[in-house]
Amino acid sequence: MLKLKQVHIDTHRENVAFLHLNCTAYRADELQAIQKIEVACGPRKILATVNLVGNGQIVAPGEIGLSEQAFHLLGLKDGTEVEIAPAAPPHSLQWVRAKIQGETLSGKAFKEIIADVAAHRYSKMELAAFLVSCAGFMTADEVLSLTRAMAGEGTRLSWSEPLVVDKHCIGGIPGNRTTMVVVPIVAAYGLPIPKTSSRSITSPAGTADTMEVLANVNLGISQMQELVLKERGCLAWGGHMNLAPADDVMISVERPLNIDTPEQMVASILSKKISAGSTHLVIDIPVGPAAKVTSRPDAVRLRKLFEYVGGKLGLVMEVIITDGSQPIGNGIGPVLEARDVMKVLRREPDAPLDLREKSLMLAGMVLDFDPALPGKAGYARAKEILDSGQALASMEAIIDAQGRNLNPPRLGEMSFEVSATRTGVVQTIDCYAISQLAQTAGAPQSPGAGVDLFKKVGDAVKKGEPLYRVYSVFKSDFAFAKEMAKRGSGYVIG
Amino acid sequence: MLKLKQVHIDTHRENVAFLHLNCTAYRADELQAIQKIEVACGPRKILATVNLVGNGQIVAPGEIGLSEQAFHLLGLKDGTEVEIAPAAPPHSLQWVRAKIQGETLSGKAFKEIIADVAAHRYSKMELAAFLVSCAGFMTADEVLSLTRAMAGEGTRLSWSEPLVVDKHCIGGIPGNRTTMVVVPIVAAYGLPIPKTSSRSITSPAGTADTMEVLANVNLGISQMQELVLKERGCLAWGGHMNLAPADDVMISVERPLNIDTPEQMVASILSKKISAGSTHLVIDIPVGPAAKVTSRPDAVRLRKLFEYVGGKLGLVMEVIITDGSQPIGNGIGPVLEARDVMKVLRREPDAPLDLREKSLMLAGMVLDFDPALPGKAGYARAKEILDSGQALASMEAIIDAQGRNLNPPRLGEMSFEVSATRTGVVQTIDCYAISQLAQTAGAPQSPGAGVDLFKKVGDAVKKGEPLYRVYSVFKSDFAFAKEMAKRGSGYVIG
Numbered sequence: 001m002l003k004l005k006q007v008h009i010d011t012h013r014e015n016v017a018f019l020h021l022n023c024t025a026y027r028a029d030e031l032q033a034i035q036k037i038e039v040a041c042g043p044r045k046i047l048a049t050v051n052l053v054g055n056g057q058i059v060a061p062g063e064i065g066l067s068e069q070a071f072h073l074l075g076l077k078d079g080t081e082v083e084i085a086p087a088a089p090p091h092s093l094q095w096v097r098a099k100i101q102g103e104t105l106s107g108k109a110f111k112e113i114i115a116d117v118a119a120h121r122y123s124k125m126e127l128a129a130f131l132v133s134c135a136g137f138m139t140a141d142e143v144l145s146l147t148r149a150m151a152g153e154g155t156r157l158s159w160s161e162p163l164v165v166d167k168h169c170i171g172g173i174p175g176n177r178t179t180m181v182v183v184p185i186v187a188a189y190g191l192p193i194p195k196t197s198s199r200s201i202t203s204p205a206g207t208a209d210t211m212e213v214l215a216n217v218n219l220g221i222s223q224m225q226e227l228v229l230k231e232r233g234c235l236a237w238g239g240h241m242n243l244a245p246a247d248d249v250m251i252s253v254e255r256p257l258n259i260d261t262p263e264q265m266v267a268s269i270l271s272k273k274i275s276a277g278s279t280h281l282v283i284d285i286p287v288g289p290a291a292k293v294t295s296r297p298d299a300v301r302l303r304k305l306f307e308y309v310g311g312k313l314g315l316v317m318e319v320i321i322t323d324g325s326q327p328i329g330n331g332i333g334p335v336l337e338a339r340d341v342m343k344v345l346r347r348e349p350d351a352p353l354d355l356r357e358k359s360l361m362l363a364g365m366v367l368d369f370d371p372a373l374p375g376k377a378g379y380a381r382a383k384e385i386l387d388s389g390q391a392l393a394s395m396e397a398i399i400d401a402q403g404r405n406l407n408p409p410r411l412g413e414m415s416f417e418v419s420a421t422r423t424g425v426v427q428t429i430d431c432y433a434i435s436q437l438a439q440t441a442g443a444p445q446s447p448g449a450g451v452d453l454f455k456k457v458g459d460a461v462k463k464g465e466p467l468y469r470v471y472s473v474f475k476s477d478f479a480f481a482k483e484m485a486k487r488g489s490g491y492v493i494g
Numbered sequence: 495m496l497k498l499k500q501v502h503i504d505t506h507r508e509n510v511a512f513l514h515l516n517c518t519a520y521r522a523d524e525l526q527a528i529q530k531i532e533v534a535c536g537p538r539k540i541l542a543t544v545n546l547v548g549n550g551q552i553v554a555p556g557e558i559g560l561s562e563q564a565f566h567l568l569g570l571k572d573g574t575e576v577e578i579a580p581a582a583p584p585h586s587l588q589w590v591r592a593k594i595q596g597e598t599l600s601g602k603a604f605k606e607i608i609a610d611v612a613a614h615r616y617s618k619m620e621l622a623a624f625l626v627s628c629a630g631f632m633t634a635d636e637v638l639s640l641t642r643a644m645a646g647e648g649t650r651l652s653w654s655e656p657l658v659v660d661k662h663c664i665g666g667i668p669g670n671r672t673t674m675v676v677v678p679i680v681a682a683y684g685l686p687i688p689k690t691s692s693r694s695i696t697s698p699a700g701t702a703d704t705m706e707v708l709a710n711v712n713l714g715i716s717q718m719q720e721l722v723l724k725e726r727g728c729l730a731w732g733g734h735m736n737l738a739p740a741d742d743v744m745i746s747v748e749r750p751l752n753i754d755t756p757e758q759m760v761a762s763i764l765s766k767k768i769s770a771g772s773t774h775l776v777i778d779i780p781v782g783p784a785a786k787v788t789s790r791p792d793a794v795r796l797r798k799l800f801e802y803v804g805g806k807l808g809l810v811m812e813v814i815i816t817d818g819s820q821p822i823g824n825g826i827g828p829v830l831e832a833r834d835v836m837k838v839l840r841r842e843p844d845a846p847l848d849l850r851e852k853s854l855m856l857a858g859m860v861l862d863f864d865p866a867l868p869g870k871a872g873y874a875r876a877k878e879i880l881d882s883g884q885a886l887a888s889m890e891a892i893i894d895a896q897g898r899n900l901n902p903p904r905l906g907e908m909s910f911e912v913s914a915t916r917t918g919v920v921q922t923i924d925c926y927a928i929s930q931l932a933q934t935a936g937a938p939q940s941p942g943a944g945v946d947l948f949k950k951v952g953d954a955v956k957k958g959e960p961l962y963r964v965y966s967v968f969k970s971d972f973a974f975a976k977e978m979a980k981r982g983s984g985y986v987i988g
Contacts, residue, residue, distance in 0.1 A: 007549070008549035009545045009546070009552070012529065012543075035750060049506075051504060051505050051561075053502055053503050058502075058552060067545075096751075100626055102630070125621070125750070128618075128626070129626045129751050132623045132627050136594075256529060256620075257587075257623050258587075
């Protein structure tokens with residue numbers, strides 16, 4: 001029996017237990033051999049990696065310290081008596097070992113792995129082993145099993161509606177904020193679209209980051225359900241919803257390792273949609289030299305995988321392959337992207353046409369799911385809703401319902417322009433380079449940081465004419481961005 | 495500038511830096527995004543994972559705490575002013591990502607990865623990603639590159655001798671302590687054999703654990719070189735030698751994940767031998783149903799890989815496939831195995847014959863490397879040296895030179911026997927089951943714990959006659975072992 005103690009150390013989603021070298025529960029030589037323990041008090045139990053402490057300041061010999069996350073996960077009070085026991089690694093690791101050895105895993109194996117992952121029983125090392133072994137190869141049926149297992153953990157929303165729609169872009173294209181135009185159009189039309197988005201993982205802004213410029217995005221499950229009942233749509237951050245929680249755990253390893261395989265992508269996206277109770281889904285796969293998918297054959301393979309897994313799970317899907325050769329809209333970074341979205345919704349004359357057109361196309365595809373709408377009338381209906389101002393009204397209502405941001409972040413006060421080094425026509429814009437530049441400038445941590453494009457592919461440009469302007473909030477970011485911009489503009493002018 | 499502080503937390507070979515949430519060096523929002531930092535003072539620098547601390551007891555806002563290992567690696571005094579900067583993940587991770595994506599890596603890539611691994615720049619998560627991606631597939635040339643890269647880091651011994659011999663068993667067979675018989679035979683013959691061994695990783699005893707029953711095994715490099723100069727051989731623990739140090743780092747991840755691929759095995763073993771300056775090497779691959787290698791075709795493939803990589807690196811090798819169907823010798827666990835070894839060296843009448851014979855065969859193969867010895871006379875010469883008592887004298891000299899253990903651990907005082915449930919002849923002994931039982935009984939943490947076999951394959955046995963005796967030092971281990979033994983003896987009697 002040891003006394004529980006909260007240790008105020010944030011160990012990045014990994015449960016860590018701090019035990020004194022002279023811990024009263026185990027002999028020193030036993031302790032050295034123990035890597036993981038189970039900490040329990042009655043039915044409440046967690047697994048944690050052991051860190052041995054030779055210092056009474058952190059824990060006394062009769063105490064067990066838990067890192068922030070582990071302490072909250074266990075949910076007991078400081079000073080509670082808990083029992084500890086050496087923990088065997090999770091039973092499901094046997095399947096990970098089999099996968100490493102090249103075996104194909106059963107549905108049961110994925111179910112057990114994902115249950116352990118969602119319960120934070122895997123260390124980051126074990127997560128990496130699972131994810132990398134899956135990155136080696138996965139059959140379509142394995143992706144199906146993985147998706148089903150991920151959707152099986154956490155919250156599962158149900159709506160008493162025949163159609164619950166959603167749209168999702170696999171990402172990778174800077175400025176591609178179509179979601180924030182599509183949702184108000186669809187909501188104004190009347191189909192329920194309970195959209196949850198992520199924050200940026202490796203980009204200058206996620207939809208949640210951009211929406212946060214305008215409104216609160218931290219909605220709980222019941223708040224979201226109420227909102228969709230009333231406004232037919234929402235633009236919330238998925239982080240508080242506990243939808244397919246294993247995905248969030250895995251992202252904490254996928255992100256630093258840059259693992260972004262088609263298989264993980266399909267499982268991640270579709271499990272969230274199933275958990276959110278969606279029935280009909282439009283998926284956008286942008287293809288371009290610096291996009292996530294770089295060739296049409298790859299895009300077609302990915303589409304087929306989406307269709308196979310989604311179909312087996314009962315989702316009605318429309319997967320569209322779009323042009324991902326350059327950024328969409330002009331602004332890149334939360335404040336700039338929110339500006340573009342609102343310009344489109346407000347039908348301002350300088351609203352980016354590409355963002356408008358792509359949003360209308362996607363919204364049209366979503367509306368076409370409605371059996372009540374005559375064949376392929378979706379696009380025209382979406383245009384009507386946007387041009388009549390109904391979409392704007394819907395967006396304003398959603399913003400108010402979520403909680404308008406009364407103190408919206410402003411564009412960064414430091415800025416510099418990058419200009420053309422020759423006269424000609426813009427041939428290509430390197431999405432990856434522009435995205436890196438926006439991040440170096442401070443996006444999304446500083447919502448007011450980013451890049452505002454003045455020229456797109458096909459535009460004529462004169463030598464010395466500005467191609468884009470970079471904004472920063474902090475001096476250090478500004479200096480780094482300026483340095484980076486010197487290495488090349490990301491534009492090819494021919 | 496932050497003040498360095500030693501934090502007495504053992505984080506298992508992972509460098510961890512503890513920064514206060516209100517750290518004076520970075521803004522809170524910046525800190526949240528930083529996973530890894532570089533800590534530097536002049537030319538001394540290390541990378542560490544950041545843990546944020548909300549508690550002044552561990553570190554103050556103007557301090558940076560380092561975990562035990564990180565503190566020692568940096569090698570600076572408490573209170574030294576150090577600079578910190580967000581650290582990009584090691585540059586070589588790009589190659590790991592390429593490997594995950596199925597690419598074949600160049601020699602340069604492996605060199606960069608292993609340099610970063612040896613310098614502790616990889617987190618356990620990153621190590622797992624590297625190891626699992628390699629477990630997926632590796633070409634023979636990749637194994638060669640990996641081995642060369644591993645041998646290229648750390649200490650490299652050189653001996654002014656034409657022949658420096660070694661022998662190595664890939665492991666997995668309980669009781670297989672031939673090394674401790676082979677080394678004194680070869681040393682008595684006069685060939686230099688600077689044998690370094692590991693402690694147990696997943697077995698009841700490593701050679702270093704068993705030798706430690708008799709003598710000190712913690713030798714430094716120069717101590718070992720002196721010893722080999724004088725006694726021609728040694729039986730040291732490799733842990734203090736800094737030979738192919740990347741291997742030790744990788745083992746800290748391979749062990750919990752149970753990654754033991756032929757490719758990793760070849761790279762691990764051969765890199766250590768190259769670093770130790772060996773020129774001629776005998777490798778023993780036991781094959782059996784519960785051994786590491788379970789089929790002859792697998793053993794042949796492994797032999798070819800050893801021969802290819804070793805040959806390219808200039809090692810003269812003899813790879814032998816041996817019978818790994820049952821334990822070698824009678825004792826399993828450090829004290830019991832040391833007893834068997836000494837019985838063989840002392841030519842006691844009840845010395846295990848299989849241990850004697852296998853040791854003679856391997857020693858003979860090592861002696862056959864000597865061009866001065868007539869063709870295939872090695873075995874007879876080895877037998878002569880053993881039977882004349884020269885090997886025993888050599889062993890006693892090595893023990894004295896390393897430092898005799900004056901307080902040798904004794905056999906556990908608690909014991910129980912496991913008896914035959916029927917009359918017949920022993921058909922098979924499950925190496926894995928016996929090994930697990932010996933570990934549960936406390937080996938190798940308790941050197942006096944283990945299993946002493948009375949019957950081997952082919953022996954006649956009567957119902958109720960004891961098959962083996964299990965020894966424990968601690969009560970809890972004893973109880974666990976007794977419980978485990980009830981589930982089956984590991985013997986098949988037919």
